[in-house]
Amino acid sequence: MKKTVLLGTVAGLAAGGALAQNSSTLEQVRDRGNLICGVTTGLTGFSAPDANGEWQGFDVDLCRAIAAATLGDPNAADFVTTTGQTRFSALASGEIDVLTRNTTWTYSRDNDLDFEFAGVNYYDGQGFMVPAELGVTSALDLDGATVCIQTGTTTELNLADFFRANNISYEPVPIETNAEAQQQYLAGACDVYTTDASGLAATRATFENADEHVILPEIISKEPLGPAVRHGDPVWGDIVRWTLNALVTAEELGITSANVMDLAAEAGDNPEVNRLLGTEGELPEMLGLESDAFANAIAAVGNYGEIFERNIGESTPIGLARGLNALYTEGGLQYAPPFR
Amino acid sequence: MTTIDHAGRGEGGFRLSQLLYDRRYRSLTIQAVAMILLVLLVVWLVDNTVTNLSRQGKDIDFGFLGTVAGYDINQTLIPYSSQDTHLRAAAVGILNTLLVAFLGCIAATIVGVLAGVARLSRNWLISGLMAVYVEGFRNVPLLLWIIVIFAVMSEGMPQPRAFRGDDPAASMLLGDSVAITNRGIYIPGVEFAAPLAGSTGWTWALILGAVLAGVLAARVVKKRADARQEATGERPVTWPLRLALILGPAIALLFVFGAGLNKPELAGFNFQGGIHMRNSLIALWFALTLYTGAFIAENVRAGILSVSKGQSEAAFALGLRPGRTMSLIILPQALRVIIPPLISQYLNLTKNSSLALAVGYMDVRSTLGGITINQTGRELEGMLLLGLFYLVTSLTISALLNVYNGSVKLKER
Ligand SMILES: N[C@@H](CCC(=O)N[C@@H](CS)C(=O)NCC(=O)O)C(=O)O
Numbered sequence: 065m066k067k068t069v070l071l072g073t074v075a076g077l078a079a080g081g082a083l084a085q086n087s088s089t090l091e092q093v094r095d096r097g098n099l100i101c102g103v104t105t106g107l108t109g110f111s112a113p114d115a116n117g118e119w120q121g122f123d124v125d126l127c128r129a130i131a132a133a134t135l136g137d138p139n140a141a142d143f144v145t146t147t148g149q150t151r152f153s154a155l156a157s158g159e160i161d162v163l164t165r166n167t168t169w170t171y172s173r174d175n176d177l178d179f180e181f182a183g184v185n186y187y188d189g190q191g192f193m194v195p196a197e198l199g200v201t202s203a204l205d206l207d208g209a210t211v212c213i214q215t216g217t218t219t220e221l222n223l224a225d226f227f228r229a230n231n232i233s234y235e236p237v238p239i240e241t242n243a244e245a246q247q248q249y250l251a252g253a254c255d256v257y258t259t260d261a262s263g264l265a266a267t268r269a270t271f272e273n274a275d276e277h278v279i280l281p282e283i284i285s286k287e288p289l290g291p292a293v294r295h296g297d298p299v300w301g302d303i304v305r306w307t308l309n310a311l312v313t314a315e316e317l318g319i320t321s322a323n324v325m326d327l328a329a330e331a332g333d334n335p336e337v338n339r340l341l342g343t344e345g346e347l348p349e350m351l352g353l354e355s356d357a358f359a360n361a362i363a364a365v366g367n368y369g370e371i372f373e374r375n376i377g378e379s380t381p382i383g384l385a386r387g388l389n390a391l392y393t394e395g396g397l398q399y400a401p402p403f404r
Numbered sequence: 405m406t407t408i409d410h411a412g413r414g415e416g417g418f419r420l421s422q423l424l425y426d427r428r429y430r431s432l433t434i435q436a437v438a439m440i441l442l443v444l445l446v447v448w449l450v451d452n453t454v455t456n457l458s459r460q461g462k463d464i465d466f467g468f469l470g471t472v473a474g475y476d477i478n479q480t481l482i483p484y485s486s487q488d489t490h491l492r493a494a495a496v497g498i499l500n501t502l503l504v505a506f507l508g509c510i511a512a513t514i515v516g517v518l519a520g521v522a523r524l525s526r527n528w529l530i531s532g533l534m535a536v537y538v539e540g541f542r543n544v545p546l547l548l549w550i551i552v553i554f555a556v557m558s559e560g561m562p563q564p565r566a567f568r569g570d571d572p573a574a575s576m577l578l579g580d581s582v583a584i585t586n587r588g589i590y591i592p593g594v595e596f597a598a599p600l601a602g603s604t605g606w607t608w609a610l611i612l613g614a615v616l617a618g619v620l621a622a623r624v625v626k627k628r629a630d631a632r633q634e635a636t637g638e639r640p641v642t643w644p645l646r647l648a649l650i651l652g653p654a655i656a657l658l659f660v661f662g663a664g665l666n667k668p669e670l671a672g673f674n675f676q677g678g679i680h681m682r683n684s685l686i687a688l689w690f691a692l693t694l695y696t697g698a699f700i701a702e703n704v705r706a707g708i709l710s711v712s713k714g715q716s717e718a719a720f721a722l723g724l725r726p727g728r729t730m731s732l733i734i735l736p737q738a739l740r741v742i743i744p745p746l747i748s749q750y751l752n753l754t755k756n757s758s759l760a761l762a763v764g765y766m767d768v769r770s771t772l773g774g775i776t777i778n779q780t781g782r783e784l785e786g787m788l789l790l791g792l793f794y795l796v797t798s799l800t801i802s803a804l805l806n807v808y809n810g811s812v813k814l815k816e817r
Contacts, residue, residue, distance in 0.1 A: 149778045156781070177781035178462065208672040210587055215770070216778035221474045224486035235587075235674065236476050238764040238775075252563040253586050253683065255673050 089161055089293070089300035090352060093134055101127035102146040102160035105241045109266040109376040110166055111143070119143045122375040123164040126185055126291060126308065129361035130162060133307045133353060138364035147240050149216035152177055155294060162304055163292040166260055168218045178295040182305035185290050185368075187388035187397050189283035190219050191261035193268060196278045198255060203282040207232035212245045212254035214238075219259050222285040242267060260287050262376065262384060269381040303351050309400035310358040313340055314367035316391055316400070321366035328359040340403045347403060368398060457784070466789075468780040469494070475775050477766045479682060482605075490776045497771030498793060504685060504767065505754040505797075508692040512753060513746075515693055516700025523705050534701065541698035547759055549695055554687035554763045561586040564674050581667045583675050588682040590668035590675040597662025611657050618650035625649065684765035688757065696753045700746060707742035708734065740813045747805040751798045758794075768793060 093099050103111035103123055111121040119141075128138035146154050146165055155163045156177070166188075167173075169181040194200045203226070213220050215238045227234050237254045239245045246267055249257040257264065261283060268274050291308065293301050314320070317337050319327060324341070331343040338344035341362075342355030349355060365371055372389065376382045390396025423433045457463065469491040476486045481499040484492055523534035541549070562574035564585050576583045583590040600607040625642050633639040668678030711734050719729040760767040761774075768790065777786035 149774055152778060152781060153783055156783075172779075206673075208674055208676070210674060215475075215764070215775050220476075220775070221486075221779070224474060224476045227476075228486060234476075236478050237587075238478070238766065238770065240761075240764070248558060251559050251586060252565070253558040 089297050090134060090303065093161055097135070098140045098142050099127065099131040099134060099162070100142045100144055100160045101130075102151055102154050102163040102165055103127070103143045104165050105145045105147055105243065107166065107242050107263060107266050108270050109380065109382040110262070111164070120375070122186070122371060123166065123291075125365040125371045125375065126311075127162065127164045129311060129365045130291075130304055130307050132360040132364040133310075133348075133357040134303060136354065136357075136360055138360075147216065148214045149240070151216075152179070155179065155292060158294070161293070161300075166263060166289045167292055168260075168287045169290050169292075170218060173292070179292045180295050180298075180301040181290045181292050182301050183290050183308045184288040184397075185308055186262060186288075188260045188262045188287040188289050190222050190258060190285040190287055191264050191283055192256050192258045192280040193249075193264045193277055194256050194280065195252075196276050200278075200280065203280050203284065204230060204232070206234060206256060208234070209255040210235045210237055210253070212237045212239050212248050212257045214242065214245060214259060215240065217259070218285070218287065223258055226284045246270070260289065262289075265384055266376065266382050269383070299351060303353065306351065307358070307361055310340060310361055310403070311365075311368040311371065312391070312398050312400040313403055314358075314362045315369040315398075316393065319362055319367055320370060321363055324359055324362045328356060328363075336403055453784070462781075464785060465782070466785055468776070468782050468785070471780070473776065474779065477771060479685065479766055490772070490780065493776060494768060494772035494789070497766060497768035497773075500765065500771075501754075501757055501760075501767040501769075501793075502797070504688050504692065504757050504760070504765065507689050508696065508753045508757065509750050511689065511693040512696040512700055512749070515697030516749075517704050519697060519701035520704025521708070523701060524708060537694075538698045538701050541695050542702075546691060546695045546756055547762055549691040550687050550759055550762050553690050554683055557588070557683040557686060558586050563587075564670060567670050567675075576668075581665075581678075583668055583670075585675065586683070587674065588680055588684075588686060590678050590680055592665045592667045593677070593679040594658075594663050595666040597664060599661055607657075607661050611654050614653040614657055615650060618653055621649045622646035682765075684760065684763040687763045688760055688765050692753050692756060695756075696749050699749050699752075703742050703745045703749070704738075707738035710741045711737045736812065740809075743805065743809045743812060747802050747809070750801055750805065754797060754801060755794060 087095075101124075103119065103121075106112045107121070109121055111119060111123045114120045124141075124143065127141050127143070131141035132138040144154060144160050146160070146163070151163055151165055151167065152173075154160050156179075162182075163179075166186070168188075169184060173179055174181055192203050192206070194206075200206065206227075211223065211234045213223055213236050220236075220238075223234075223236070237248060239248060242259075242263065245257055245259070248254055250271070257267070259267075261279065264279050268277050268279070271277060291304050293304055313336075314324070317334065317340070319337060319340070327337060328341040328343060331338045335344060339347050341359040342348050342357070346355070348357040351357075354360075366374070369386075369391075372384075372386065373379060376384045378385060386394070386396060388397045390398065392399040423429050454464070470489055472486075473488055473490045473493040474486050475493070477484055477493060477496050479500055480496050481503060482492075482496060484496045519534050519537060522530050523538065525531045525534075561584055564583075564587065566572060566574040567576065567583060567585075574585075581592045596604060596607050600610055622645075625646055629640050629642045666677050668675040668680075670676075715733050715737065716729050719733045724732065757767060758769040758773075760770060764770070772793075773786055773790040777783050780786075
């Protein structure tokens with residue numbers, strides 16, 4: 065009896081081990097029939113489930129675009145919630161195919177944690193939010209303040225550096241998720257909440273009295289947020305990178321969710337549009353995708369500008385201006401290499 | 405059995421089939437096979453881990469412990485800054501784990517003993533209340549209690565700001581020395597005007613040493629008194645001397661180093677000075693105490709009930725007073741039933757303290773096992789060290805308590 069149990073276990077483990085062999089991420093996604101993206105536990109505008117339980121947001125749309133490009137179906141995307149602390153294990157272990165969760169591209173995440181960042185979908189920086197009634201006007205006035213900070217983030221390291229560099233003290237309250245941070249902050253258990261400025265805006269937008277809270281002028285870091293994949297599968301990294309580039313290029317070329325199907329129906333007179341939408345040349349095929357891959361992505365979620373405006377733009381409660389995230393032609397940093 | 409024996413030996417030697425069919429060998433065979441399979445399994449697991457790690461381009465390397473941690477920790481029992489190493493951050497976490505485990509074990513023992521005795525009370529109300537307490541805490545997950553207490557503290561208590569102004573909404577307790585806020589409880593601390601070698605830590609260590617020495621000296625006095633009682637039947641009064649031996653030197657040292665009370669005061673955003681017991685510590689400590697206390701209460705009750713009534717009747721018949729009956733007859737016998745499960749409760753409490761996760765208490769799970777592995781990507785190494793720490797701590801606790809158990813258990817010839 066003892067023996068059979070043991071033998072069974074060994075056989076089972078061996079089988080399990082054999083399954084985890086090296087097939088490419090694209091193959092795995094195709095075999096599985098869906099794409100698994102790691103997202104936040106909930107940050108309105110970036111990734112949060114709506115009233116019907118459908119995931120919505122800026123990062124979610126990027127994930128859906130990748131699903132549309134690889135599987136032809138934006139709804140073939142599954143979402144796994146991750147916290148600041150669990151996201152990297154989830155990605156490294158293969159639990160998720162791509163991490164689309166306001167994750168900052170840093171040197172050590174790229175090289176020490178062995179991930180690949182496939183571009184920047186939001187140029188951000190770390191800010192501070194305080195209740196207006198505190199009368200604080202600068203982060204330098206925060207000496208001795210209690211600060212809510214999400215653990216496992218770049219922001220927690222920047223915070224330590226900022227206070228040390230300015231020789232002022234603070235009391236960190238370590239927190240796991242944005243929801244907890246919001247609850248602690250609103251209860252006054254911390255004076256300040258600090259995270260990416262976009263996250264602050266998104267969090268504040270959900271407050272009952274948003275105007276009772278101010279975001280301080282100091283931006284203390286660079287937080288280029290982008291999708292990350294495992295190092296070692298360059299094709300998969302390229303697929304994610306060029307899907308993002310396709311969305312940005314689409315905005316530049318005036319391709320929208322409304323006109324993309326017409327433009328993709330037959331080759332027009334702009335060769336770059338043709339190459340992007342697969343009516344000329346074989347660009348998507350070079351990545352092992354269908355010729356209409358990028359057309360599908362744009363049709364599913366719109367171009368970069370549409371995604372921005374719909375989820376976090378000035379017409380939404382979050383009300384973020386394009387700023388650094390405008391196209392380079394409009395004075396921003398969003399610039400995609402040419403499709404040729 | 406005999407026939408097989410005869411058959412086996414009759415052929416004048418050992419046949420391979422005996423390994424399976426001869427009962428004398430069969431169990432050995434099974435054990436050997438199981439052992440080989442177990443070793444293979446372990447080898448396979450280790451090999452699999454190493455191969456998969458190297459496939460991901462990772463090796464097993466503990467060098468990250470020597471690199472700069474970069475993050476701040478709110479509760480530090482030893483000096484620490486974000487420029488210290490991950491190793492030191494781990495040490496800070498370890499001390500925080502040990503602190504809450506230590507506070508928890510002491511408080512849980514007190515609560516448990518009181519509740520266990522009270523549950524045996526003849527007063528219906530008291531025993532009923534204790535039954536409600538024990539069942540309420542034993543049967544609801546610990547995590548819930550931790551979160552409930554944390555939420556009550558952070559949502560229900562006043563902000564430090566509320567203490568400000570001419571007509572403040574909240575005020576300090578006990579002669580302006582204790583402040584209960586939604587960021588934790590501030591109590592007065594002891595500060596030294598002239599600490600030993602300029603270090604408060606060393607000063608406390610010296611004072612603790614003096615108390616321990618006093619305890620040992622007091623034991624000698626008690627042993628002498630016992631011997632005198634054996635010899636002459638007369639027991640000298642020793643408690644004033646023993647108390648003086650234990651507390652005297654410590655009090656003298658407090659004077660020498662110029663000890664004074666440091667009361668918390670509102671300054672800027674928060675109270676400053678005194679001792680800050682953060683919400684996370686309080687929630688974890690109270691919840692661990694009440695939860696484990698409920699289990700200890702049951703152990704205590706069982707221990708007391710295990711001593712038969714005849715024992716106390718016999719003691720009374722010999723003329724022993726109730727206090728002496730308790731300390732000489734009942735307790736020694738009850739303890740030998742109480743201590744072994746108590747050890748398990750202490751171990752449970754220590755390991756359960758890793759639920760600190762839920763309230764952001766910076767224990768070793770949160771520093772080494774949380775932020776450090778997240779910032780360095782060394783999950784495997786971090787988890788191995790964490791496991792090792794809990795293993796060593798648990799084994800130490802149980803070894804110490806086993807020694808104590810050995811000294812109280814029934815000595816039979
Ligand atoms: N960009 C930083 C911080 C990312 C982060 O954790 N952001 C917060 C607030 S903007 C968040 O997304 N929280 C959602 C959650 O708690 O799941 C990083 O990559 O370390």
